[in-house]
Amino acid sequence: MAVRPQTDTEGKIVKIINARVLLNHKLTENSYLWFKDSKIIDPQELFFQDHKEPDMVIDAENAIVAPGYLDIQINGAFGIDFADENLPVEDIARNKDVVAKGLLQFGCTSFCPTLVSSAPQVYHKVLPHLRKRLGSVENGAEILGVHIEGPFLNPEKKGAHNEEVLQCAERGMESFDDTYGPALKRDDSIAILTVAPEVKGVLECIPTLAKRGICISMGHSTASVTEAELGVRAGATCITHLFNAMPAFHHRDAGICGLLGSTTLPIPKSQKQHPIPSQSSPSPTNPDPRPFYGLICDGIHVHPNSVRIAYHSHPKGLVLVTDALSSMGLPPGCYHLGDYEVEVNAQNVAYVKGTKTLAGSNITIDRCVQNFRKFTKCSTVEAIEAATLHPAQVLGIEKTKGTLNAGSDADILFLNDDLEIQRVFVRGEEVDLKVN
Amino acid sequence: MRLIIREDYDEVSNYVANYIKERVNQFAPTAERPFVLGLPTGSSPIGTYNKLVDFCKSGELSFEHVITFNMDEYVGLPKNHPQSYHTFMWSNLFAHLNIKPENVHILDGNAPDLDEECKEFEAKIARVGGIELFLGGIGPDGHIAFNEPGSSLTSRTRVKTLAYETIIANARFFDGDIGKVPKLALTVGVATVMDAREVVVTITGAHKAIALAKCIEEGVNHMWTVSAIQMHPKGLIVCDEDSTLELHVKTVKYFKSIEHVHQALIGTENLSLQGGVKQIRPTVFNQRPMNHPYE
Numbered sequence: 001m002a003v004r005p006q007t008d009t010e011g012k013i014v015k016i017i018n019a020r021v022l023l024n025h026k027l028t029e030n031s032y033l034w035f036k037d038s039k040i041i042d043p044q045e046l047f048f049q050d051h052k053e054p055d056m057v058i059d060a061e062n063a064i065v066a067p068g069y070l071d072i073q074i075n076g077a078f079g080i081d082f083a084d085e086n087l088p089v090e091d092i093a094r095n096k097d098v099v100a101k102g103l104l105q106f107g108c109t110s111f112c113p114t115l116v117s118s119a120p121q122v123y124h125k126v127l128p129h130l131r132k133r134l135g136s137v138e139n140g141a142e143i144l145g146v147h148i149e150g151p152f153l154n155p156e157k158k159g160a161h162n163e164e165v166l167q168c169a170e171r172g173m174e175s176f177d178d179t180y181g182p183a184l185k186r187d188d189s190i191a192i193l194t195v196a197p198e199v200k201g202v203l204e205c206i207p208t209l210a211k212r213g214i215c216i217s218m219g220h221s222t223a224s225v226t227e228a229e230l231g232v233r234a235g236a237t238c239i240t241h242l243f244n245a246m247p248a249f250h251h252r253d254a255g256i257c258g259l260l261g262s263t264t265l266p267i268p269k270s271q272k273q274h275p276i277p278s279q280s281s282p283s284p285t286n287p288d289p290r291p292f293y294g295l296i297c298d299g300i301h302v303h304p305n306s307v308r309i310a311y312h313s314h315p316k317g318l319v320l321v322t323d324a325l326s327s328m329g330l331p332p333g334c335y336h337l338g339d340y341e342v343e344v345n346a347q348n349v350a351y352v353k354g355t356k357t358l359a360g361s362n363i364t365i366d367r368c369v370q371n372f373r374k375f376t377k378c379s380t381v382e383a384i385e386a387a388t389l390h391p392a393q394v395l396g397i398e399k400t401k402g403t404l405n406a407g408s409d410a411d412i413l414f415l416n417d418d419l420e421i422q423r424v425f426v427r428g429e430e431v432d433l434k435v436n
Numbered sequence: 437m438r439l440i441i442r443e444d445y446d447e448v449s450n451y452v453a454n455y456i457k458e459r460v461n462q463f464a465p466t467a468e469r470p471f472v473l474g475l476p477t478g479s480s481p482i483g484t485y486n487k488l489v490d491f492c493k494s495g496e497l498s499f500e501h502v503i504t505f506n507m508d509e510y511v512g513l514p515k516n517h518p519q520s521y522h523t524f525m526w527s528n529l530f531a532h533l534n535i536k537p538e539n540v541h542i543l544d545g546n547a548p549d550l551d552e553e554c555k556e557f558e559a560k561i562a563r564v565g566g567i568e569l570f571l572g573g574i575g576p577d578g579h580i581a582f583n584e585p586g587s588s589l590t591s592r593t594r595v596k597t598l599a600y601e602t603i604i605a606n607a608r609f610f611d612g613d614i615g616k617v618p619k620l621a622l623t624v625g626v627a628t629v630m631d632a633r634e635v636v637v638t639i640t641g642a643h644k645a646i647a648l649a650k651c652i653e654e655g656v657n658h659m660w661t662v663s664a665i666q667m668h669p670k671g672l673i674v675c676d677e678d679s680t681l682e683l684h685v686k687t688v689k690y691f692k693s694i695e696h697v698h699q700a701l702i703g704t705e706n707l708s709l710q711g712g713v714k715q716i717r718p719t720v721f722n723q724r725p726m727n728h729p730y731e
Binding site: 032042043044045047048049050051052053 | 515516522523526527530531536537538540542
């Protein structure tokens with residue numbers, strides 16, 4: 001991995017030259033990217049209206065220039081677990097800084113800290129300290145909001161979650177508000193909520209939750225394809241780690257996986273938070289009614305062949321996630337995830353200690369992108385978009401994240417042909433990759 | 437007038453780009469004495485522009501002291517519209533050069549007073565000492581810039597209504613819908629172009645053949661405004677074989693023979709960039725001379 005000294009871009013108009021920029025769904029050779037003050041700018045206006053030239057020119061030496069990666073499901077890293085309730089409050093704040101800064105070296109410039117199913121007091125304690133926060137070299141990667149995974153999940157598909165804290169929504173919205181606390185009503189905290197639509201009381205609450213601006217994702221569920229479709233009709237727009245913590249695809253009852261083959265879901269009226277149409281969409285010119293789906297692309301959670309099948313059935317809905325746990329970035333050993341003890345073996349696979357249940361992954365988002373391209377033989381553009389444009393679309397923030405269009409945040413990666421990270425910029429500031 | 441005939445579009449583009457490079461470098465522009473270049477838009481100059489970008493990137497040609505004036509711009513189209521000439525010039529040329537933004541002049545089709553805009557454009561040209569080399573193309577109706585048939589041959593920068601044939605020709609850039617093509621444009625006049633110290637016109641394609649024939653083999657006529665080049669002391673037309681299809685065989689052979697004579701009898705060492713001849717190569721008398729003028 002080539003390493004560069006940190007360049008001082010503050011307040012300057014920066015022009016990147018000799019770049020293969022990912023713009024409008026393609027890589028253009030010998031193209032340029034301009035940014036200033038944390039935003040990507042349109043140079044034509046700068047030239048003709050303002051008569052300005054760049055203050056600094058950065059030679060990309062023919063690197064692929066792509067938007068920074070977004071990871072919308074990550075439970076922790078570097079020994080830190082976001083859902084650890086035993087820590088004092090100051091540690092929670094400092095831990096999120098460690099993770100946010102550490103993720104930059106993997107090209108992840110924005111992420112959703114993910115909380116596994118926990119007791120209400122954990123949410124009440126931790127959520128106030130995990131608010132949305134802009135990215136910078138000092139802050140680390142941008143915090144897009146928390147991904148709360150549970151506790152309204154189906155115990156049959158608990159995975160590595162603690163069964164004791166799983167619950168039903170007996171009292172509807174009250175159950176949700178009581179469990180998560182006031183953060184559920186604020187718009188500066190929660191980005192995504194994973195629920196199982198068949199759990200009592202959940203389906204009726206999905207519309208209200210979606211109206212609060214929260215992305216509803218279905219997972220850890222035994223829902224049949226009919227129940228899953230009801231979830232989508234109620235407002236769920238995403239699936240949590242497809243294939244994992246759900247029944248295996250069965251040809252007569254396809255379950256949540258079957259949503260990828262749905263043709264009867266209502267066509268959405270607006271493109272917001274829906275995949276753009278592809279050849280396999282029910283309607284080639286309207287937004288795709290099928291939800292987005294997260295996929296852990298470490299080759300262990302999902303077999304490469306299954307990745308390829310899912311991808312080809314619904315290419316524009318695939319979102320690469322790491323679902324990384326606290327041991328990510330650390331050598332093999334024992335760590336904890338929520339209330340569970342987890343063991344990472346020599347092959348870097350994490351199991352719930354003493355069982356064969358997978359317990360989250362150790363993969364980093366840049367490796368996910370590399371694996372994904374290898375497994376599906378898709379184009380470089382499609383591989384990068386699965387970790388940039390698509391997660392941004394899930395959260396409805398594609399105007400500022402996930403692309404290199406003028407007006408977007410200047411989260412920029414330089415990649416070589418093997419999609420290895422060469423340089424990272426977060427909101428226009430270059431990250432010193434030597435320092436972890 | 438010089439007529440240089442090359443095989444195809446690429447050879448024409450290379451010739452013109454090389455010519456401009458040599459002219460600018462020979463001129464050796466400075467801040468006090470810049471090289472003022474007139475530039476066109478359309479499909480004709482794209483090959484030339486690509487080559488100029490290559491020269492600039494390789495360091496063979498610097499645009500630091502080059503000032504440019506574009507020929508025309510649509511009226512009413514926003515500057516950042518994908519089909520505006522501002523966008524064309526930015527993406528095909530200026531984005532890749534080391535040219536200073538304040539040295540680039542393109543007419544503003546959204547100016548509050550279009551007549552003032554045109555007068556000011558002429559004044560700007562005068563202020564920098566006039567145009568050294570004006571590069572242009574030709575329309576199928578023989579127009580230069582947007583000086584449509586019927587334009588005065590002594591015209592200056594002004595607003596013009598586009599001819600039907602021009603609108604049809606430009607519809608390909610507006611989804612093939614002639615309703616979307618702007619009907620008005622600001623354009624330099626015929627005289628504005630001919631006031632330049634040198635005029636270089638590129639003409640490629642069989643569809644331009646009639647226009648080329650009308651402009652160089654017939655009279656100076658306001659119906660074929662490029663014909664005004666016949667009155668210019670330093671006119672250069674670079675064209676491809678296809679565009680000569682309507683010319684007399686004699687015309688084509690004559691101009692080709694000029695290049696042949698240059699090579700055989702004069703030699704590039706005695707030839708100046710703009711066609712001036714110092715002397716002919718010394719020949720030995722009993723050497724067999726060229727038997728045939730068009731050998």
